[in-house]
Amino acid sequence: MTQPNSVTKLNADWQQPIDAFLHYLQYERGYSKNTLSSYQRQLEQTALSIIEYAKQQANSGQYHWLNLEQNQLKQHINTLRLQAVKPRTIALKVAALRSFFGFMQKQHLRQDNPAQYLTVPKAARDLPKNLAVDQVNHLLSFDSSDDILASRDKAILELFYSSGLRLEELVNLNINDIDWQQKLLRVSGKGNKQRIVPVGSVALTAIKHWLNMRPAFCQQLAEADQLALFVSKQHKRISTRQVRQRVQLWAKKQGLSQHLHPHMLRHSFASHMLESSQDLRAVQELLGHANLSTTQVYTHLDFTHLAKVYDSAHPRARKK
Structure with a gap:
């Protein structure tokens, strides 16, 4: 064939x-x-x-x-x-x-599923790459006070790292998805499933600064894009392609040696959260993963730390 x-x-x-x-x-x-x-x-x-x-x-x-x-x-x-x-x-x-x-x-068009028992070769699952905390801090250290594009991009980057969003989740955000008082964000994930995630104060400050400048890009917004959180200079909701390009642009401007894409910021969020909290279930909820196994593969588990926790907590871990 x-x-x-x-x-x-x-x-x-x-x-x-x-x-x-x-x-x-x-x-x-x-x-x-x-x-x-x-x-x-x-x-x-x-x-x-x-x-x-x-x-x-x-x-x-x-x-x-x-x-x-x-x-x-x-x-x-x-x-x-x-x-x-x-x-x-x-x-x-x-x-x-x-x-x-x-x-x-x-739809009652077939009585069987001929693909149900097809077997596939197993693929090696590589751990995604992530940035170190110092690299993230350096990436986000640029001044965005007087430049509208820099202000928008700073808010985008801060939000990726603050809340671990997928690319499509970010571009589909609306202004009214933000709960400023509770510092929460309503996100529509895969399969249109909604979840609530926290937003850090630094990210909220960057978003507020961007919203002050946003009207300059809103003169001809289509009705469907009126509430879009992030818009482009073409006066419409920003696209996934544009976000990828801007993330790569700032990585280059800030002197990062590696290729940077939005998903790497999501993974950095997950890795840093897990390293600090060791709470796999919480990270699963924040990422919007349906299965815990997905989170386990997606993040770098610190097995040395887990072994220490086991040794100190389990009643039969060590001889008395």
């Missing part, structure tokens, strides 16, 4: 079920644009590969989402393995297929 040409288009019989699935994920599950694009890409690539395989087989019959079996999907996954596709990419494709066929089951 060969990989298809990426510019090939699917016919309506193959494309319409994908479109219905994406509509469901967007409007009923609240998935992000990035996740929707990823699912669409994985499903369309799978469909095109299976169609190409069918053309090469004599009397292969007419494949379709409604009659695909586990064997056809296995052939596609095996092809990816032979082509040395990364295990994480294969796992993403299998996850998309499982979810898609599960949706078809709910």
Whole structure:
């Protein structure tokens, strides 16, 4: 089974079920644009590969989402393995297929889920990189008092590190999501799940300074963006792409030697919180992780410290 040409288009019989699935994920599950694009890409690539395989087989019959079996999907996954596709990419494709066929089951279009028992190669999970506390302090040490872009960017960087937000969570924030009195922030996370996180005083001060300058970017704001916390000089809600660019710009300006992206600030927040508090459950809640195992992989656990805590606290840890 060969990989298809990426510019090939699917016919309506193959494309319409994908479109219905994406509509469901967007409007009923609240998935992000990035996740929707990823699912669409994985499903369309799978469909095109299976169609190409069918053309090469004599009397292969007419494949379709409604009659695909586990064997056809296995052939596609095996092809990816032979082509040395990364295990994480294969796992993403299998996850998309499982979810898609599960949706078809709910819609009573299929009685089974042929992707349910597909196996994927295990991928090594590298610990994300983070900044040291001194590096974060140096990154955030620039003066933003008289520059509107610097003021906005300072507020963005401070908020990333203060509250451990995801990139999309930050750009979707509105002014009325901030509880100034309680120093709390309402965040809409993955699957449109909301959580409340604290905001540090330094970050709140930076946000207040930015809000004083924000009107200069608000003359032509669309109605949907009127309450956007962070806006661009194009007079609209700031985009994820713009935030990435500005984070990298300030890393360069401040002389950081490593490539910096927003997720690294989120990880730095989690790592520093865990190192100080040793409260894994609290960090899980702050990050908005559904499973504790995600937090364990995502953060650098100080096992030496944990061993000391165990030795000092457990009644049978040491001989008396």
